[in-house]
Amino acid sequence: xxxxxxxxxxxxxxxxxxxxxxxxxxxxxxxxxxxxxxxxxxxxxxxxxxxxxxxxxxxxxxxxxxxxxxxxxxxxxxxxxxxxxxxxxxxxxxxxxxxxxxxxxxxxxxxxxxxxxxxxxxxxxxxxxxxxxxxxxxxxxxxxxxxxxxxxxxxxxxxxxxxxxxxxxxxxxxxxxxxxxxxxxxxxxxxxx
Numbered sequence: 001x002x003x004x005x006x007x008x009x010x011x012x013x014x015x016x017x018x019x020x021x022x023x024x025x026x027x028x029x030x031x032x033x034x035x036x037x038x039x040x041x042x043x044x045x046x047x048x049x050x051x052x053x054x055x056x057x058x059x060x061x062x063x064x065x066x067x068x069x070x071x072x073x074x075x076x077x078x079x080x081x082x083x084x085x086x087x088x089x090x091x092x093x094x095x096x097x098x099x100x101x102x103x104x105x106x107x108x109x110x111x112x113x114x115x116x117x118x119x120x121x122x123x124x125x126x127x128x129x130x131x132x133x134x135x136x137x138x139x140x141x142x143x144x145x146x147x148x149x150x151x152x153x154x155x156x157x158x159x160x161x162x163x164x165x166x167x168x169x170x171x172x173x174x175x176x177x178x179x180x181x182x183x184x185x186x187x188x189x190x191x192x193x
Contacts, residue, residue, distance in 0.1 A: 018191050019188050019189075020173045020188075020191055028165070031165055032162055035161050035164055035165055039164070040154065040157055040158055040161075043157060068150075068151035069151045071148075071151070072151040072154070072155040075152065076132060076152060076156050076159060077108055077155075079132060080132065080156070081108055081110045083127050083128040083131055084110040084128060085097065086127070087120070087123050087124035087127045088110075088112040088124055089116070090112075094112075096112055096113040097111075097112055097113070098110070098113060099111075112124075113183075115192050116181060116182055117181055117182075118181075121170060121182045121183075121184060121189070122167055122170055125163040125164075125167045125170070125184075126164075126167050128156070128159065128160055128163065129164065132152075132156035132160075133153060133160065137153055140153060166184060173189075173191075175191060180192060
C-alpha cells in the first residue's frame, strides 16, 4: 500500500483508457450535490423527527449533535476507506494500492492502480454504503436510538454520495465488448480499450 498526501496517483500502465464520464467536473459536483440533497436531508431529518417523537431526551442532546457529527466523521472516514480497500483484489501490501488525501478536493481516497471488472468496481463503490449505512440504520431502528448512532448514519450516507453517482454512471454505461475492465481515478471512471 502506498500513501500519498497531496494528489492522486499517476497511473502508469500498459492499458489505454477512455473516460466514460459524459460531463465536466463542475457538472459532476453539481450532480453529486443533488444526490446529497436527495439522500441526506430526507433520511437524516426524517430519522431525526422519528427520534424526537419516540425519544424524549433528544432535545437535550440536539446541541451536541454537531460535535457527534465531527466525531463520527473522524470514525467513519477511515472505516469507509478500509471497506473500499477490502473490495479490491490483493492485500494491503499490494504495490498497486494507493491511499491518501487530496488537498485540492479535500478528499480521502483509496485507488487500485489496475483495471477491475465492472462487477468488482461496482462492489468496491457500493460496499461502504451498504455496510456502514445499513448497520447503523438497523442499530437505530431495532437496538438504540442514540445521537451517536444517528450521527454515524448521517456521515456514512454523506461519504457515499460520490460512490453512488459513480456506481450510477457505471451501471448506465453499456459496452458492447466483453471483458472490458474499468479503473476509477480522481472523479472519473475509465474503461480499457
